Amino acid sequence: MTTHKRLAWIAVDWGSSNLRVWTMSDADEVLAHRGTERGMLGLTSTQYEAALLDVVGDWLMSDGQVDVIVCGMAGARQGWREAPYLAVPARLEALAEGAVAPPVQDPRLRVRLLPGLCQRYDETGREFDVMRGEETQLAGLVAHEPEFTGRVCLPGTHAKWARLVTGELQDFQTFMTGELYRLLAHQSVLSHSLREDDLADTACREAFVTAVRDVSIKPARVTQWLFGIRAGDLLDERLPAGEVRGACLAARLSGLMIGLELAGALDGVDENERVCLIGAKSLCHRYALALETLGHPSRVIDSERAVLAGLALARGTLNRN
Amino acid sequence: MTTHKRLAWIAVDWGSSNLRVWTMSDADEVLAHRGTERGMLGLTSTQYEAALLDVVGDWLMSDGQVDVIVCGMAGARQGWREAPYLAVPARLEALAEGAVAPPVQDPRLRVRLLPGLCQRYDETGREFDVMRGEETQLAGLVAHEPEFTGRVCLPGTHAKWARLVTGELQDFQTFMTGELYRLLAHQSVLSHSLREDDLADTACREAFVTAVRDVSIKPARVTQWLFGIRAGDLLDERLPAGEVRGACLAARLSGLMIGLELAGALDGVDENERVCLIGAKSLCHRYALALETLGHPSRVIDSERAVLAGLALARGTLNRN
Structure with missing residues (x-):
């Protein structure tokens, strides 16, 4: 493969459920990408190297050594090796300073695990919180915009909201939005009423927007509105029939969960303040x-x-030091 | 058995997961009580009679007919036979008017299924909602206090809040508190941090009360505080060690869920207004x-x-008519 000639380093995002790997050129262009479901939750510390080689082995040259820069749960205490949390406030260019090298047999791999961030309770309003993986995405934002100031939201299973001032992470909060949505959609009484939604559909979009508005005005009523999805399915003749009915109800559930998060995260924030979203496109x-x-x-x-x-950015810092 | 001589009727609460049966005297005293886990969710319509006879068969006389008065999900559309919802506002003494008799083979049984209640959206603030089983408990309150006026809360998987005016049910709301608590305690990332709580323990009680207060002030932050249970377990040195740590965190989860319900249900209600609770003692x-x-x-x-x-009360009405 011609790409072998240009392989300069390997980028790895190793989360709880997934392993995502990219081969990179020296100019930090992506040469190839692979993913597997061998996430951190299914591995013991001695299995990481083999799991990585399963994915990248045929990309490696027979001689020479390649940098492998890893972010995510592989650096947790129960992971490959612990890369202890850095505390906020934190400069995101400095993540590499907390990197650790896990034990590796194969001489072709030079692996570094990046740390996550932790936040301790203090009198300024910070609450206990942790992240592992998202800090590297925030560092990517700062790599392009070193003076970034503002709020960043990273939607997901445990959605993160970070406040940055001239590139420094001041504080952050985690909301259990994605996990709660999945539990309710798949394992609660609501599961019988829901189909996959599609916000391109006008009725779904309207159901989503109405739910966001409802919950932002009266967040304390959220669990009442949750049961209301079931009651509406039983009683509300205004709802469309067929597949789109379940899709609209799913859109309402999504709107309630995301709207609740926004009501919490934007409490005290000026209206009109722009939010930077980092995540998958559709979400x-x-x-x-x-x-x-x-x-x-x-x-x-x-x-x-x-x-x-x-x-x-982390690789650059590591190789300069 | 001497109790046979006094058996006048059989009371049945047939919910989604449980069947509870009492033999009653003509003075409405309990003679005996049995329960099984043969709830409505595990039965098809033709299996109810046999399931009931399994529990009450040896209580029945060889001749004569006995009233069996049933409330709960056995009267749902997917149950023994549908007892269609009565609409609110509703007088609770009138539940018996909506009773239906399911098909029964055994001549010794005279079975009546009581209806649930439904609420339709209207301009006065009513939202779509349903109950099946709790209406009979509310009727029991009204049987003792015909002029009851006030708010009644029936905690549980789907907690109900009802507003009664001189014995008439005006409107009600359902909150998914119990179901949400169970999903979070057993199937979310929080499950690793929790043990069974005990509010007789001072630290647990304090954690519960603090959570109720927190979420009542800022309900929109509830999913942030949910993840904070996990982050606190990882980082908070102020938490006690050992079993009581997980118990305190469980008490905080319980306080967040119940406090969120209360913040929603008591929105706009005068402070100091007394609430009537109907449910299991510890809850x-x-x-x-x-x-x-x-x-x-x-x-x-x-x-x-x-x-x-x-x-x-329903039996009395049925036998008078």
Whole structure:
């Protein structure tokens, strides 16, 4: 393969459920990408090297050594080796300073695990919180925009909201939005009423926007509105029939969960303040619609682009030192 | 058995997961009680009679006919036979008017299924909602206190809040508190941090009360505080060590969920208004502590006493007509 000639380093995002790997050129261009479901939750510390070689082995040259820069849960205490949390406030260019090298047999691999961030309770309003993986995406944002000031939202299973001032992470909060959505959609009484939604459909979009607005006005009623999805399915003749009925109800559930997060995260934030979204495109567009509903403009940065920029920034720092 | 001589009727509360049966005297005293886990969710319509006979068969006389008064999900569309919902506002003494008789082979059984209640959206603030089983407990309250006016809370998987005016049910709301608590405690990332709590323990009680207060002030932050349970377990040195740590975190989860419900249900309600709780003793005492934290006195009525009084009231009406 011709790409072998240009392989300069390997970028790895190793989360709880997934392993994503990119081969990179010296100019930090992506040469190839692979993913597997061999996430950190299924591995013991001695299995990481073999799991990585399964994915990247045929990309490696027989001689020479390649940098492998890893972010995510592989650096957790229960992971490959612990890369202890750095505390906030934190400069995101400095993530590499907390990197650790796990034990590796294969001489072709020079692996470094990047640390996550932790936040301790203090009198300024910070609450206990942790992240592992998202800090590298934030570093990617700062790599492109060193003076970035503003709020960043990273939607997902455990959505993160970070406040940056001239490139420094001041504080952050985690919301269990994605996990809660999945539990409710698949394992609660609501599961019988739901189909996959599609916000391109006008009725779904309207159901989503209405839910965002409802919950932002009366967040304390959220669990009442959750049961209302079931009651509406039983009683509400205004709902469309057929597949789109379940899709509209799923859109309402999504709107309730995202709207609740936004009501919490934007409490005390000026209306009109722009939010930077980092994540998968379709999820970010859903958040952008919810933000717009509440009067906030937004911009979207693709999470793959952000994590690669963050890993490249860390590699640069490691190789300079 | 001597009790056979006094058996006048059989009271049945047939829910989604459980079947509870009481033999009753003509003076509506309990002679005996049995329960099984043969709830409505595990039965098809033709299996109810046999399931009931398994439990009550040896109580029946060889001749004569006995009233069996049933409330709960056995009267749902997917149950033994549908007892269609009555609409609110509704007088609770009138539940028997919606009773239906399911098909029964055994000549010794005269079975009536009581209806549930439904609420349709209207301009006065009513939202779509349904109940099946709790209406009979409310009827039991009204049987003892025909002029009852006030708010009643029935805690549980789907907690109900009802507003009664001189014995008439005006409107009600359902909150998914119990189901949400169970999903989070057993199937979310939080499950690793929790043990069974005990509000008799001072630290647990304090964690519960603090959570109720936190979420009542800032309900929109609830999913942030949910993840904060996990982050606190990882980082908070102020938490006690050992078993009691997980118990305190479970108490905080319980306080967040119950406090969120209370913040929604008591929105716009005068502070100091007394709430009537109907349910299992330990759960009602938990709610009473949460209510007290928010400035509301409460009283507790045992749910078994309430449901039996409601079923007895319905039997009286049916036999008069």
